[in-house]
Amino acid sequence: MDESTFFFPPDSDLDLSFTSTTTDRTFTSSSARTSLARSSLTLSFNDRLSTTSATATNDSSTSVICRPHRSSDPHWSAIKAATTLSSDGRLHLRHLKLIRHLGTGNLGRVFLCRLRDYDGANFALKVVDKDLLSAKKLSHVETEAEILHALDHPFLPTLYARIDVSHYTCLLIDYCPGGDLHSLLCKQPGNRLPIQAARFFAAEVLVALEYLHALGIVYRDLKPENILLREDGHVMLSDFDLCFKADVDPKFEYRAHSGKSKTKVSCFNYETKSSKEKVVAEFVAEPITAFSRSCVGTHEYLAPELVNGYGHGNGVDWWAFGVFIYEMLYGTTPFKGCNKESTLRNIASSKEMRFHVADREEIGMVEARDLIEKLLVKDPIKRLGCCRGATDIKGHPFFNGIKWPLIRTYKPPEVRGLLRKKSRSNISNVTLKKRRWWWKGLEYIMRNKGVQSNFLSSYSNHNYYQYVNSSKVR
Structure with missing residues (x-):
């Protein structure tokens, strides 16, 4: 591919002379994605970078965005140090040192960068040349910048700064060294994940979509290529x-949930169970009035109402979520044809989706198929999640056993090719063994006293969570 060069005004002190060697759309550490990776339908951007003179104006505008959720992140400390030392108290391009080119996306190019004189924090810098984009794509740039500015969530990117200089818009965001989920799937046997790993990633993506919908944002581009993996193995949605x-109209809804409890019917029988109902308050924030006629997304993940062109709303994300779970478990998408046209015909047709049921399969696949079937309902009114969003999906038996408030503390699954942050080196093996024996001793004492202590399993170093079959839930 031809070499292309950016030229910024002299005061930027930022050299963006890189040879374009990849068309990766993510902010990752490698270009592992192949040319077979799926692109969005709106990909009409020519992979060509401008070569303009350096006589542009020196005017630039910078905004640094503070976020309470990530306020303790060391990246913020580095940025605050740089802005404090700056003559005008602002972050400029000259404060950044480019390491290498990461990829080219729909709207611009992405580079790995660091702050000068500080190598302890890596960032991704998305550079958009506004002179190369149409008015429609310029609106997409502003939409993305506006949304990134509003996000403050562990499974979504943090926008550390926006820098506007000349006809360039630069977004400084999180860098994910673990690559994307599409590349991880390609490393697995049959391009599929074990059900425990699939549930882990599905649960985190579900929480991220719930947050977006609570802000009234319909994502419309969910796919493994847009799910990046942080250094700790947790996910980050991109693009x-x-x-x-x-x-969106956030509200609490009160619903009655049935439960079971043990009752004593005789001095020898404690196993008789009686049903009880309890009222539970549930938070619901779903943009049910969202509506658009734009045909955007990735063809294998498009919902039927989007393919038919009748207009669509929030339901397209829950359809894509069902396709996403299917692909993780089966190694392909459910409606994939020999080409894009046949795939779209399969999506729009009235034929029901079929599963390949193996003779011997993992525990939980029955629940997984039931969830997928409820998400891939072609009538959006009847589709799971369209009315009450993630609240209803979280309650499906496939996610039984997941403690949602603690999900960010779960240990990522052990799958081939997944980069995981190493444990702290200052904790010796002797200390870990002492802790393990201490917890085992406590569990032994509590069991002898008749106390059922299921919470102790959460301290195991071997599992990030245990699957709980719906038939065993008490």
């Missing part, structure tokens, strides 16, 4: 240029 915003 928000295809999103659209709508009104």
Whole structure:
């Protein structure tokens, strides 16, 4: 591919002379994605970078965004140090040192960078040349910047700064060294994940979508290529240029949930169970009035209402979520044809989806198929999640056993090719063994006293969570 060069005004002190060697759309550490990776339908951007003179104006605007959720992140400390030492108290391009080119996306190019004189924090710098984009794509740039500015969530990117200089817009965001989930799937046997790993990633993506919908944001581009992996193995959704915003009415709904408890019917029988109902308050924030006629997304993940062109709303994300779970478990998408046209015909047809059921399969696959079937309902009114969003999906038996408030503390699954942050080196093996024996001793004492201590399993170093079959839930 021809070499292309950016030229910024002299005061930027930022050299962006790189040879374009990949068309990766993510902010990752490698270009592991192959040319077979799926692109969004709006990909009409020519992979060509401008070569303009350095006589542009020196005017630039910078905004540094503070976020309470990530306020303790060491990246913020590095940025605050740089802005404090700056003559005008602002972050400029000259404060950044480019390491290498990461990829080219729908709207611009992405580079790995660090702050000068500080190598302890890596960032991804998304550079958009506004002179190369149409008015429609310029609106996508502003939409993405606006959405990134509003995000403050562990499974979504943090926008550390926006720098506007000349006709360039630069977004400084999180860098994910673990690559993307599409590349991880390609490393697995049959391009599929064990059900425990699939549930882990599905649960975190579900929480991220719940947060977006609570803000009235319909994502519209969910796929493994847009799910990046942080250094600790947890996910981060990327690419928000295809999103659209709508009104949302957050509220608490009170619902009656049935439960079971043990009752004593005789001095020898404690096993008789009686059903009880308890009222539970559930938070619901779903943009049910969202509506758009734009045909955007990735063809294998498009919902039927989007393919038919009748207009779509929040339901397209829950359809894509069902396709996403299917692909993780089966290694392909459910409606994939020999080409894009046949795939779209399969999606729009009235034929029901079929599963390949193996003779011997993992525990939980029955629940997984039931969830996928409820998400891939072609009528959006009847589709799971369209009315009450993630609240209903979280309650499905496939996710039994997951403690949602603690999900960010779960240990990532052990799968081939997944980069995971190493444990702290200052904790010796002797200390770990002492802790393990201490917890085992405590569990032994509590069991002898008749106390059932299921919570102790959460301290195991071997499992990030245990699957709980719906038939065993008490």
